[in-house]
Amino acid sequence: MTNPFSSSTRSHRRVAAVLALAALATAAACGNSSTATSTTATTGTTATTAALSGTITVSAASSLTGAFGTLGTMFQSAHPGTTVSFNFGSSGTLATQIEQGAPADVFASASTQDMTPVQHAGDIAGTPVIFARNSLEIVVKPGNPLGIHSLAGLDKAGVVAICVKTAPCGFTADQALAKAHVTIPTSKVTLGQDVDSTLAEVTTGDADAAIVYVTNAKSVGTLGVGVPIPTAQNVPTSYPIATVKTTTNKALSQAWIAYVLSPTGQAVLRQASFLPAH
Amino acid sequence: MTVAFLAIPLVGLLTKASWSTLWSDLTTPVAVDALKLSLVCSLWATGLSLVLGVPLAWVLARTRLPGRNLVRALTTLPMVLPPVVGGVALLLAFGRDGLLGRFLYDWFGIQLTFSTAGAVLAETFVAMPFLIITVEAALRSMDGRYEEAAANLGAGRWTTFRRVTLPIISPSLVAGTALTWARALGEFGATITFAGDIQGRTQTLPLAVYLALQDDEHVAIALSLALLAVSVVVLVSLRGRWLGAVSS
Numbered sequence A: 001m002t003n004p005f006s007s008s009t010r011s012h013r014r015v016a017a018v019l020a021l022a023a024l025a026t027a028a029a030c031g032n033s034s035t036a037t038s039t040t041a042t043t044g045t046t047a048t049t050a051a052l053s054g055t056i057t058v059s060a061a062s063s064l065t066g067a068f069g070t071l072g073t074m075f076q077s078a079h080p081g082t083t084v085s086f087n088f089g090s091s092g093t094l095a096t097q098i099e100q101g102a103p104a105d106v107f108a109s110a111s112t113q114d115m116t117p118v119q120h121a122g123d124i125a126g127t128p129v130i131f132a133r134n135s136l137e138i139v140v141k142p143g144n145p146l147g148i149h150s151l152a153g154l155d156k157a158g159v160v161a162i163c164v165k166t167a168p169c170g171f172t173a174d175q176a177l178a179k180a181h182v183t184i185p186t187s188k189v190t191l192g193q194d195v196d197s198t199l200a201e202v203t204t205g206d207a208d209a210a211i212v213y214v215t216n217a218k219s220v221g222t223l224g225v226g227v228p229i230p231t232a233q234n235v236p237t238s239y240p241i242a243t244v245k246t247t248t249n250k251a252l253s254q255a256w257i258a259y260v261l262s263p264t265g266q267a268v269l270r271q272a273s274f275l276p277a278h
Numbered sequence B: 001m002t003v004a005f006l007a008i009p010l011v012g013l014l015t016k017a018s019w020s021t022l023w024s025d026l027t028t029p030v031a032v033d034a035l036k037l038s039l040v041c042s043l044w045a046t047g048l049s050l051v052l053g054v055p056l057a058w059v060l061a062r063t064r065l066p067g068r069n070l071v072r073a074l075t076t077l078p079m080v081l082p083p084v085v086g087g088v089a090l091l092l093a094f095g096r097d098g099l100l101g102r103f104l105y106d107w108f109g110i111q112l113t114f115s116t117a118g119a120v121l122a123e124t125f126v127a128m129p130f131l132i133i134t135v136e137a138a139l140r141s142m143d144g145r146y147e148e149a150a151a152n153l154g155a156g157r158w159t160t161f162r163r164v165t166l167p168i169i170s171p172s173l174v175a176g177t178a179l180t181w182a183r184a185l186g187e188f189g190a191t192i193t194f195a196g197d198i199q200g201r202t203q204t205l206p207l208a209v210y211l212a213l214q215d216d217e218h219v220a221i222a223l224s225l226a227l228l229a230v231s232v233v234v235l236v237s238l239r240g241r242w243l244g245a246v247s248s
Helices: A005-031 A046-051 A063-079 A091-099 A114-120 A152-156 A168-179 A194-203 A214-218 A251-262 A263-271 B002-016 B021-027 B029-062 B068-080 B085-094 B101-108 B115-141 B145-152 B157-185 B189-194 B203-214 B217-238
Strands: A052-060 A084-087 A104-108 A126-135 A134-142 A160-163 A188-191 A209-213 A227-229 A239-245
Touching: A005 B029, A046 A091, A046 A134, A052 A091, A052 A251, A063 A084, A063 A194, A063 A214, A063 A251, A063 A263, A084 A091, A084 B085, A091 A104, A091 A114, A091 B203, A104 A114, A104 A251, A104 B189, A114 A126, A114 A239, A126 A251, A126 A263, A126 B029, A134 A160, A134 A214, A134 B021, A160 A168, A160 A194, A168 A209, A168 B002, A188 A194, A188 B021, A188 B029, A194 A214, A214 A227, A239 A251, A263 B115, B002 B217, B021 B029, B021 B217, B029 B068, B029 B157, B029 B203, B068 B115, B085 B115, B101 B217, B115 B189, B145 B157, B189 B203, B203 B217
Parallel strands: A052 A084, A052 A104, A160 A188, A160 A209
Antiparallel strands: A104 A239, A126 A239, A134 A209, A134 A227
16 A cells, blocks of 8 residues: 655645645735726726725824724725724824825825925825814813803813814914913913823813814713804814825725715714814 | 844934034923923932832831732832823822822812822832832842841841941942932823823923924924933943842
8 A cells, every 4th residue: 555645745745735825825915906906086986896905094183083983984894805094193293204204095184284284295195175174162071060161261270181282273272262362371281192182181081171172072972061162262174185195005095085075974074073174 | 233222212312313402492491391390200209209118118028017928019010000001090099080089189179180299199109119129129138137236236126227227228229219210200101191291280301202292303302312311320320230239
């Protein structure tokens, strides 16, 4: 009886196994290369559903965490085989990251003031498009125990949380306070790196008030109470979105932007209390 | 290669510094406030660590109290806990709605969060274990016969401690104190979570660096250099002693 495991048979099996693995690996690699297969134009997502694939990283302002999170899930189910990962943070920080070469595909900023330097540095492909607007609101502890009803009323607060001035929520808050002729002493202001951590100072911390966006105030639930700021004192901000020049998946990036601008995308943003772009 | 791994970031810091504007960067209001506050808070934290930590180290090393091992584990915990987690824990304990904090606030009107005292508390929490560990190790490894001899000659416990024990462990005590101070100076996560980021009140050097990174990068680098200089001075003056060795 011949030995089924004779050395020549064994080496044949080994070669066959290696070839099979190589074939699998090549197939996987081909399947993942996105640029070759996508042929989309910027509009008309439905026609190109089958062609979209790959991964993109969207650097987005932290105020977009809820809305973009929802949109991301919806987009990925509508386009199986695609992955949209998010890098949320303060728009100022995100802009710096992109200028210094961070691998983002799309940049969604909470203000045009953070998008413009990135454009001037030549890191944006095409022209940014405004997809939403936001304005400021004060958030206080549940039940508003200190009775703060306006920016002027913030002098009743022991500690007020405001975003750092390099974040859009920060510089618009400073502008709103100037418009209302209100000065809060530095010793009463704690600075938050982005709007989410600023809000957290009231919802989970001991700050008495925070100046955040309307979208944050509307989503705070039982953890806080929103105090509106009248239009005369308020400072709205426009959110631009654009493809980053060094994107590795232009088609998917443009499809994402189109999705955000589509009625579906705008409906989700509206539900999160963002104002329309106009 | 390991040395390069450790050295290259420091070299990067030195080369990217804006040496011509260094003095003006270090004298901006934000920088001056941060430097003063860091000095005050870290010295207070070190003082508190000495007052609270040395007796505890003595109890752990010299007595046979039950539950010593648990206490020792508890005192080491802040060393391994991520600092921001320490901050969250402090918030849950000493915040206005916290376990203990609610009584401090409701009965005495004391609020530790967003205060300089809060920053000191956060720094003490993370830095004191370094002192306890160093001093306990020194006490354990010293020759107990000196203390016995002193007792035999009629010295009381406190006199023995003051005139026999302390001089013997002083190198380790000094090393432990320096390490504790450096750790308190560099604390970020617990401070920003518990005490917030208020210029002049709780915005210590590391917090100011974090802020300046977005705003004035060269100020951030200047402040980082200040911290680096302090760390180098501490390490050079310790000259390898902080590992707990005792000179007899």
